[in-house]
Every structure is written in structure tokens, then in C-alpha cells.
Amino acid sequence: MTMGSEKPDSGQGAGGLAPGTRIATNGFPVRIEALRPGDLVQTLHGGLRPVRWVGQREANAEFSVCVKANAVADYVPGRDLYLSSGHALCVDGLLMPVGRLVNGISIIQIEPGVTEAYHVGLDSHEVIFAENSPVESFWDEAQAACLERLDGGFQLHALQMRLLERAGAEIPEIEGPLVGYIDAVTPNMISGWAKTVSWAEMVCGIETPVCLDVFAGEQRIGRVLANLYRRDVQEAGYGTGHHGFDFLVPAGVEGPFSVRRASDGAVLALSETALAA
Secondary structure, X not given: OEEEOOOOOOOOXXXXXXXXXXXXXXXXXXXXXXXXXXXXXXXXXXXXXXXXXXXXXXXXXXXXXXXOOOOOEOOEOOOOEEEEOOOEEEEOOEEEEHXXXXXXXXXXXOOOOEEEEEEEEOOOOOEEEEOOEEEEOOOOOOOOOOOOEOOOOHHHHHHHHHHXXXXXXXXXXXXXXXXXXXXXXXXXXXXXXXXXXXXXXXXXXXXXXXXXXXXXXXXXXXXXXXXXXXXXXXXXXXXXXXXXXXXXXXXXXXXXXXXXXXXXXXXXXXXHHHHHO
């Protein structure tokens, strides 16, 4: 069921907010299912903006997440917030899919099942406030994203660790054997994947990404975090598959290249494809 008109046919397929979620308006917070086209909602960048449409769909709850009250900051969210894993929170001025912030303590995966999910569409992509937490409105791919969307890298990992510390977890640095490969080496790019089993994964189920140093000969030319999504890695049985990396080689730098774990210098192997290149 969709309320309103002109709903885009494509967009944030994995996104959505649970029924009962309270959205900030020009008065009291309103339950998302009670919003109607023309109602004014508070936005981060544009003040009060009119709702264009409100859409409802069924969503598999295995893709749903609960952000517990105060998980991000004091009163953010103000009470438990339920949303689909692909729906993004706005944190530190960036949009981050909430599924990438699950830590098993303050942000948790919901048990499987089927539940309703609601979308709020505006005339443009924006940040609205759900349970006092800044979240994105519906994002039609034809629209320009209102903020950069972050799905990997050091900044995402720093936020994951910050939220885990806020939840009261202590994370000793214990790493297991390094697994993975360098898949491709070109003059401009080094790509591959790397994974190690950490204490955080064993105890909390959190996949701590591997920090890698890249060398040209014996000179370190940069550092990269292996936390980009790789479907092939997930299908091979390596957790969520968020273990990929792409490293841009600085201009003028020539190989031979090697990739090593930053913590202990363990060398990442070359795949057969990379060896044959």
C-alpha cells in the first residue's frame, strides 16, 4: 500500500522505518504511518519540508536492525529505533547504512521474520529525524544524494569502534591468522581481500577489518582498510563479505608491490589470477 502519488519505481530497496517510528514535524512527533502528503517534517538542511508521499512495503526482518536508545549519543535515538539495514543514519555529516554499524550490543540485528517498512519521500533526498535520530528520507536513484554515503574505509571503522566503546565494550587487540588474496595489480590499482578473526568477532560477532600497508619494494606507499563489500567473498563463506580493498597507486610509483598486515607485517598472498597477469 502506498499513500500519496508520484512514488518512484526504484530507489532505496533495502531501506525503511518500522511502523510506530515517530518523525519530527512542525509540532509534536508523528507516527510514520500517520504522515500524509503535505505534512511538514523537520529536515537537517532545509528546515521544514512537505512530505511528497508515504510508502509501505513488507520487509524481511533478517535485514532489520534495532538502534537502542542513546546508542549514538545522548537521546540519539530518544528511544529504540527500528529500521532496515540498508537505511542510512547521518553521523559525523555522512550517511552510513545502519547494517554496517551493528555491534551486537547497542545496535543489534533483529530475529528473522516479516515486518512492515515505511518510506517518507520528499521532493529531494534529505535527512529527517526519526526518534530524534537523523536518518535519510527515501532516496530515488534519480535524485542527487544529500550527503556522501560511506560503506567502507577508516572513517566507518572509527565510528564502529566509537559506538562499541560507548556501549561499554572493551576490545583487546587479538588477531588470528591472515587469510585473503591480492586479486589484481595494475599500474594504477591494487585490489583484493583480507580477513582475520579478532577478539571482537569471537565475542561480539563484530568483524574487525584488517588494516593493510602497501609497499613498493621495501618502501611503504600507503595504507588501506579491507572493509569493502565483496559478494564472492561472502559466498565463499567469509562472514558478511565486507573484506575487500582497492588501493590507488600514487602517480609515478612502480612495483614490485606487496601488501602486508599493518599490525605484524604478515604478507598477503597473490591469487592465481594475479600471478598469471
